[in-house]
Amino acid sequence: MRAVVLGIGNTILTDEAAGVRAAMALESAYQIPDNVQVIDGGTSGMEMIEDLSDLDFLVVIDVVKTGAAPGTVVKIAGDDIPVFFRRKLSPHQIALPDVLASLELLGTMPQEIVVLGVEPVSLELGMEMTPTVAERIPTLVDMAVAELAQRGYVLTPLAVSVH
Numbered sequence: 001m002r003a004v005v006l007g008i009g010n011t012i013l014t015d016e017a018a019g020v021r022a023a024m025a026l027e028s029a030y031q032i033p034d035n036v037q038v039i040d041g042g043t044s045g046m047e048m049i050e051d052l053s054d055l056d057f058l059v060v061i062d063v064v065k066t067g068a069a070p071g072t073v074v075k076i077a078g079d080d081i082p083v084f085f086r087r088k089l090s091p092h093q094i095a096l097p098d099v100l101a102s103l104e105l106l107g108t109m110p111q112e113i114v115v116l117g118v119e120p121v122s123l124e125l126g127m128e129m130t131p132t133v134a135e136r137i138p139t140l141v142d143m144a145v146a147e148l149a150q151r152g153y154v155l156t157p158l159a160v161s162v163h
Contacts, residue, residue, distance in 0.1 A: 001035055003057040003153050004110075005144050006048070008041040008096065015120035015133040019062040022116075022140040029141060030155040036148065048099050053108035057151050059144050060096070063133070064117030071132040073139050076115040112151075116143050 007023025010016045020040050027038045039051055052058060066074055103109045118140060121130040128134075145155050 001056045001152065002054070003036045003059070003148060003151070004052060004055055005036065005038045005059045005061065005148070006041045006052070007039070007061045008043070009062060010043050012125060012127060014122040014124050014126040015063055015118075015129050016123050017129055018118050018120070018133050018137065018140070019060070021129065021134075022061045022137050022144070025137050026141045026144055026155075028158070030145065030157055032155060033153060036153050036155070045096075046099060046102065049102055049106075052099060052103060052110065053106065055110035056112065057148070057153070058110035058113045059147055060113065060115045061140050061144060062115065062117050063120040063123070064115070066117075066119060068119045070119050070121040070130075071136055072119040073136055073143070074115075074117050074119070075143065076117065077113070081113050081115065114147050116140050116147070 005023060005026060007019040007021070009019040009021075011020055020042060023038050023040050032038055037051065039048070041048060064074055064076070066072070068074065100109065100113075118133055118136045121132050148155060
């Protein structure tokens with residue numbers, strides 16, 4: 001069984017950094033088992049194909065525009081995933097849907113995908129996330145750990161916690 005937690009985002013566009021920051025927080029708070037890989041996908045595209053091929057489980061953490069109130073945390077899974085990718089909720093949707101389409105063509109699509117997202121307050125140029133979104137990072141980390149645990153991937157908290 002192989003799983004990847006993929007944090008995507010642009011760290012110079014305020015809240016757009018949420019996925020990358022959540023992936024970093026996850027890595028610093030937990031001992032990651034060998035069958036789980038945490039990837040800072042940044043704004044990567046097709047170069048992620050190898051890392052995302054033949055996975056049992058893919059957790060994508062990103063900012064999403066669903067029309068909900070800023071700071072709202074959402075989980076998109078199952079049949080909602082194709083709809084999510086059609087609706088262009090995220091600024092990187094140039095990259096991830098192309099990668100997933102390529103994986104599908106190659107027959108190496110992840111068995112299951114869950115997207116964990118937070119509604120942004122701002123996507124302006126800036127190195128700091130807004131407090132509203134920054135406060136959601138621990139929630140996104142907890143959600144990712146819970147999703148992994150439900151599928152048998154055990155992440156052990158390190159002595160120093162991010163909470």
